[in-house]
Amino acid sequence: MSGDGTADGAADFDPVAFLADAVRIESHESPDAMREFLVETLADHGTEPRVDAAGNVRATREAADPQAAAEGTHLVLNTHVDTVPPHVGFERGTDEDGTDVFRGRGSCDAKGPLAALLSGFLGVEPATGRVTLAVTPDEETLSTGADALVRGRDDDHPDGPVEPVDGDVYLVGEPTDCDVCVAARGRFEGTLTLSGSAAHAAEPTSGVDAVAALEGALAAIRAFDDGAEAxxxxxGPTLVATGVDGGEATNQVAAEATLTLDRRSVPPETADGFREALETAVRDAVAADVGVAFALTERPTPFLEAFDTDPDHEVVSAVADAARAVGGEADGEVRAFGAATEASYFAPAPTVVFGPGHLADDVGAVAHSEREYVRVDRVRDAAASVERAVATLVA
Structure with a gap:
């Protein structure tokens, strides 16, 4: 081990070479090939990776002294190996400034961040505590891997048991352009159902018009966050009606109307708290004879809720200081992340989101777009930053 807490063999892993190979692997329909590549990479560099029953790739490095390992910080490094469709083939080129870039699906979301985390994981020999790498397979859809990491699974689960990861602090790889993101909005969706009673349109007062009740419901939705603290x-949070449906016949008072709602939350709001508050607000805004019910969209895993981490926490300082030491004062800004993220699953444990690449740039969308790219120098900056930060946290 070197004097700064990094492993002597850290130079054996090249994050840029790893990323070039990783982007070529299609992982939009199945993460299997990418997961196999990750496992082979970890094994080739002297670790003992395993794949749990939820498909997460897990490996751990800990202090040689058992007491120091048990009493020190447990740092978890997390990101994902799946990507959104369609696959975009790998290409190496230059941007408008002549900077070397990798283009292709996953280059910034999130194989670039994975390359940086691997540098930190493979390059450290903890003096205290331990570092766990836990890479999920299902982030872009239902987050089943991350859910299993957090909640665990018992022996009776049909897919097999999963031991929870139980970290003290978490570093989650996402494209932040080497800024330190300590907060993110959550995203909930659901259906508001207004119930009335059908009647002939020629005698509208003989029924209860659910479509007419939409007027009051929409007013309540528009005013829902009035006075909310930013x-x-x-x-502030946002609430948007994104779909509407109602009525069965053109000459009939509608017995039911539904609104689809999209909620982007901020702490401390939870999915259950939002559901209850929204239903109450609409109930107060429509006639007493209109039924009101709001149901969150059913899914097997929890929604990605809003989270925030104390900007003064040591994990934030460690990553920010490392990013500035490597890339200069332009890096390491402590800010919010622009999208919902699996990092919310790990909160309220202190959690930082960090990595190379952008969600969007001055031209438009980068992540999830056909022009997805990452600058090669930023991959190296992020990798060096993670190495420094990890070494600091388990020194």
Missing amino acids: HPMLG
């Missing part, structure tokens, strides 16, 4: 980093 989050210092995320601002």
Whole structure:
């Protein structure tokens, strides 16, 4: 081990070479090939990876002294190996400034961040505590891997048991352009159902018009966040009606109307708290004879809720200081992340989101777009930053 807490063999892993190979692997329909590549990479560099029953790739490095390992910080490094469709083939080129870039699906979301986390994981020999790498397979859809990491699964689960990861602090790889993101909005969706009673349109007062009740419901939705306190980093929450349906016949008073709602939350709001508050607000805004019910969309895993981490926490300082030491004062800004993220599953444990690449740039969308790319120098900056931060946290 070197004097700064990094492993002597850290130079054996090249994050850029790893990323070039990783982007070529299609992982939009199945993460299997990418997961196999990750496992082979970890094994080739002297670790003992395993794949749990939820498909998470897990490996651990800990202090040689058992007491130091048990009493020190347990740092978890997490990101994902799946990507959104369609696959975009790998290409190496230059941007408008002549900077070397990798293009292709996953280059920034999130195989670039994975390359940086691997540098930190493979390059450290903890003096205290332990470092766990836990890479999920299902982040872009239902987050089944991350859910299993957090809640665990018992022996009776049909897919097999999963031991929870139980970290003290978490570093989650996402494209932040080497800024330190400590907060993110959550996203909930659900259906508001207004119930009345059908009647002939020629005698509208003989029924209860659910479509007419939409007027009051929409007014309540527009006013729902009036007076809400803005989050210092995320601002205020948003609530948008994104779909509407109602009525069965053109000459009939509608017995039912539904609204699809999209909620972008900020701390401390939870999915259950939002559901209850929304239903109450609409109930107060429509006639007493209109039934009101709001149900969150059913899914096998929890929604990605809003989270925030104390900007003064040591994990934030460690990553920010490392990013500035590597990339200069332009890096390491402590800010909010622009999208919902699996990092919310790990909160309220202190959690930081960090990595190379952008969600969007001055031209438009980057992540999830056909022009997805990452700058090669930023991959190296992120990798060096993670190495420094990890070494600091388990020194």
